[in-house]
Amino acid sequence: MIEGARWRRWVFFYVPVTGFVVALLFPFYWMIITTIRPDRELYRPWNSVNYNPFWTWSPTLEHIRDLLTTTLFSTWMLNTMLISLAATAISLFCGLLAGYALSRLKFPFAGAIGTGIFITYLVPQTLLFIPLSDIIRNFRLGDSPWALILTYPTFLIPFCTWLLMGYFKSIPKELEECARIDGAPRWKAMLYIIFPVAIPGILSAGIFAFTLSWNEFIYALVFLSSPDQKTVPVGVTSELVRGDVFFWGELMAGALLGSIPVAFVYSFFVEYYVSGITGSVKG
């Protein structure tokens, strides 16, 4: 907290925080209000007398109903869920083993390999999708969930590896040494001692990986083409923007429903998440 006079607290704490929170939450508010506003209000010109963009007196669920009945939204949700969970599981598994190895085992070029993995994370997806689409085509994976389940780990594994590597390094190595003296071979020490202690780190890596896959756009846009294979971000933007016609109500309804799982995951694990990022183990 900021010490001193009350005005200082207002100027340096409450006002900036309030400004920040309002700026961050406004898009969500806009999303919600647009979802429940009837079309006749949505397309009212800005200079009409009863123009009132921030509130509605006649809320409706018709956009949500339209979204669920006239589009493949529920299929997209299912696709996204499946792809995100599978990609997260693969990435977490590889990231756990790689992070553990890089932080604990001594082997030649460990440092170089760690840096190499990090560099792969720095290559922008907007460049990487070109060679990847070639590979996807060669393996005949295009337009199937596998195209994404296998490509998302290309950026998720480096991410998980680095996050978990940092977390493993914060765990005192005596814990593991003690376990090994106690009679556990290295893999058991890893499984029974290190991984349980690293749960906050593992959860935050998982949440992050899940969110990144859930929100991913460019690979999903490039590798998937049939409407029934699409993920939420691509489906909503490609099927609800036809030419220059924006179905704002349905678009926002899609965005709203699409962000619920992520919001749920975050709020559920927020405490683990924070301690995972700040990374500390108290013995």
Place this chain on the structure above:
Amino acid sequence: MARVAMRSLNKMYDEVHAVIDVNLDIRDQEFVVLVGPSGCGKTTTLRMVAGLESITSGHISIDEKVVNDLPPMDRDIAMVFQNYALYPHMSVYDNMAFGLKMRKFDKAEIAKRVREAAEILGIQQLLQRKPRQLSGGQRQRVALGRAIVRHPQVFLFDEPLSNLDAKLRVQMRVELKKLHERLGTTAIYVTHDQVEAMTLGDRVVVMKDGLVQQVGDPMELYNEPANRFVAGFIGSPAMNFIGVRLAGENGGLWAETQGMKIKVPGQLAPRLGSYAGKDVTLGVRPEDLRIAGDIDDKDLTFSANVEVVERLGSEILLDVAIGQATMVASVEPTVTAKVHETLRLALNPGRVHFFDNETEAAI
């Protein structure tokens, strides 16, 4: 129960020679303490015995069996770490049972052994708690408990008391001693605290810069230090050192420096004969200095100027100046010395040490 032997043990890190040619025989049931300043190689030596560090050359055997290539789990040892290394996600019971579970003991036997150990250490009521709910002393006990449930051949202790506060440290030190007497397991104990080393060790190994300086029982180290380092490291307050020149005069050997001239005690003279005319270091412990009385040999007294008086209750420490040098004398609490007073101090003739200036070895 086991003997531990180290033969020409070496450890090289990239550039650093951390442990140099350590040879040590630890007898069955013996409590051996490795002591030395930080970076002296004592912990590395212990970790090589545990199997946590590879051995560069030489070998270690436990009960006549060379263990160089055995993983830690197969050496039948237990180790207590400085930070206790309790598994934070497990209860005290599970912490203590972990080693037994890994070795596939049956449930009843595990429960029996854990209860036994908990009873010995007085932690029965803590078994269901998590480590974070324990105080420092309790965690220490759990760490000990985890070691003793396994009935290992050798206990290894890596500065186990250094995270405790001073009072608890003294208490745990006594308990460790009792525990060792009760269990009789061979133990190797690493510490940088010479008091711990002296009080716990059947034998003490003093190390410095990767080399063993001296091995001996505590009183041997104290009374007959092999070199200047051991003399200065063991004992508190530390031994006084003062540079002197030896000279033969009037049929005796005299040690002389500015403000002090004393006769070398008779039993030391033969050994020091060849040093006549050379500079050596005289070492004398604070408690071997006293205020000179009538009975003291005039040849063993010198005058000193009191600079600081430290009253500790059971004794008084006098920081005195002798010429350019300073010394600490530990005297009876009844002495009424004042700052800037000039006193005559006497040496205890049987307890004066001389060290070669070049090799630092005791003469």
